[in-house]
Amino acid sequence: MSLIAIGQLTSTSSLPHNLTQCRTLIARAASLNCKALFLPEASDYIASSPTESLSLCQPTNKSEFVTGLRAEAKKHKLAIHVGIHEPSWTDPKTKIRNTVIWIDENGHIVHTYQKVHLFDVDLGESGGPVLKESAVVEAGEKVGEVWDVEGVGRVGSAICFDMRFPEMSLALRRRGAEIITYPSAFTVPTGKAHWEVLLRARAIETQSYAVAAAQVGRHNEKRVSYGHSMIVDPWGKIVAEIKGREGEDNPEPEIATAVIDRELLAKVRREMPLNRRIDVYPEI
Numbered sequence: 001m002s003l004i005a006i007g008q009l010t011s012t013s014s015l016p017h018n019l020t021q022c023r024t025l026i027a028r029a030a031s032l033n034c035k036a037l038f039l040p041e042a043s044d045y046i047a048s049s050p051t052e053s054l055s056l057c058q059p060t061n062k063s064e065f066v067t068g069l070r071a072e073a074k075k076h077k078l079a080i081h082v083g084i085h086e087p088s089w090t091d092p093k094t095k096i097r098n099t100v101i102w103i104d105e106n107g108h109i110v111h112t113y114q115k116v117h118l119f120d121v122d123l124g125e126s127g128g129p130v131l132k133e134s135a136v137v138e139a140g141e142k143v144g145e146v147w148d149v150e151g152v153g154r155v156g157s158a159i160c161f162d163m164r165f166p167e168m169s170l171a172l173r174r175r176g177a178e179i180i181t182y183p184s185a186f187t188v189p190t191g192k193a194h195w196e197v198l199l200r201a202r203a204i205e206t207q208s209y210a211v212a213a214a215q216v217g218r219h220n221e222k223r224v225s226y227g228h229s230m231i232v233d234p235w236g237k238i239v240a241e242i243k244g245r246e247g248e249d250n251p252e253p254e255i256a257t258a259v260i261d262r263e264l265l266a267k268v269r270r271e272m273p274l275n276r277r278i279d280v281y282p283e284i
């Protein structure tokens with residue numbers, strides 16, 4: 001039985017300020033003896049334009065944000081899963097990658113995943129946001145790997161909008177995932193309508209923990225995020241939640257914790273085996 005934490009913050013275009021918020025969350029998770037802390041998508045920064053996003057993006061080994069987190073992980077012996085931006089491999093002058101990294105308790109980056117599904121929406125007619133992630137972000141081309149975290153379980157990652165595509169979560173489950181993470185920065189209207197339902201559905205259909213750390217509050221004059229970070233157990237029950245606070249411009253960074261109950265995981269999978277009829281759905 002291991003305790004894990006999710007952290008919620010309001011990233012802005014100030015990387016030092018974002019690192020300070022993350023340090024607060026790390027210290028809290030460490031003081032509760034958590035094995036791992038899961039931080040949101042784009043914890044390093046949320047910019048107000050594609051140009052600004054590009055200008056803030058640094059190679060991972062040169063990023064003070066990432067170096068700072070690695071030092072904290074080592075100091076506290078706490079693993080950290082965090083969403084960041086990294087330059088494109090092929091086109092670093094005009095494109096970035098939206099990624100997550102897993103920093104182990106020794107401060108080493110040992111796993112990474114690049115967001116596959118990009119968020120291009122125009123909800124203007126419904127009074128919602130207009131966002132075109134693909135303007136500056138390059139899409140990943142493969143499902144992430146799944147890795148074992150001693151005493152916690154096998155972890156696989158999807159990022160934010162990826163959660164709307166059940167096939168990605170099912171693929172991670174097939175690769176052995178027991179805990180699927182969805183670091184996010186959901187918009188307020190789509191969050192109100194879909195966030196909880198999507199996460200509970202992903203947890204129920206994969207019979208896995210859904211661990212969703214989210215951005216919250218006002219990032220800049222154009223962007224506000226929904227918050228409501230949560231952990232859902234394999235039976236679909238919300239076992240940790242950080243209330244929204246999307247209406248507050250500067251909510252305090254917060255954590256919530258839950259125990260990963262491996263007996264529950266085994267019981268849910270044993271009692272109701274979901275034998276997928278992949279032979280019937282060749283299209284997907």
Ligand SMILES: O=C(O)CNC(=O)[C@H](CS)NC(=O)CCC(=O)C(=O)O
Nearest residue numbers: 042119131133160161185186187190
């Ligand atoms: O812009 C960055 O730097 C970080 N990336 C994000 O915030 C991304 C792309 S704009 N947001 C989402 O995917 C929200 C999805 C969502 O809200 C939904 O599916 O309803």
